[in-house]
Amino acid sequence: MEFDIIEITEEELDMLTTIQLKLLRTAQQTKNELARKMQKELAVYAALCKTNNAQVSTLYADKQAELQADFDYEVGVLREQLIFNMSLGEPTDDGETGGDIGDDEGGYVVDYDLSYIERYILVRDYYLTIEDPVERLALLAADDTAKDYLSSYYTALYDYLSTFA
Secondary structure (H helix, E strand, C coil): CCCCCCCCCHHHHHCCCHHHHHHHHHHHHHHHHHHHHHHHHHHHHHHHHHHCCCCCCCHHHHHHHHHHHHHHHHHHHHHHHHHHHHHHCCECCCCCECCCCCECCCCECCCCCCCHHHHHHHHHHHHHCCCCHHHHHHHHHCCHHHHHHHCCHHHHHHHHHHCCC
16 A cells, blocks of 8 residues: 555655554545545536536636645645554553553454454463463453454354363
């Protein structure tokens, strides 16, 4: 995917965290959708101008300028939100991350755009990094976020991790 919502080099792109990359991808997709929507509206307006024999008037140019101004404004707001949210995902001095992106207490990113299998794998891999199987199971049992996030897959993960205890 080409990122043009903000200026970013390949080196900077490689240094982004998973959260920041997800934010960037989402913002870029939103910008691309806005551009497609604007082009569709312009195409419909151009057809209307032709059917009403107004193709030589300034109506189309005026509509194009209006839609472009709206697009530029919305992308500007989107860009500012992206930059702000990406800065919140950066670690602070105490090692925590700012903002409400993901679940910092769980140690894994809570992303409801993922399928349940992807969520299961994400949470499973996180808990498998905990070496003590008893502690691992106790932490999972106390993780209410995982219960909500995984839904019925939570039981399967609990059963899987209990085989190590």
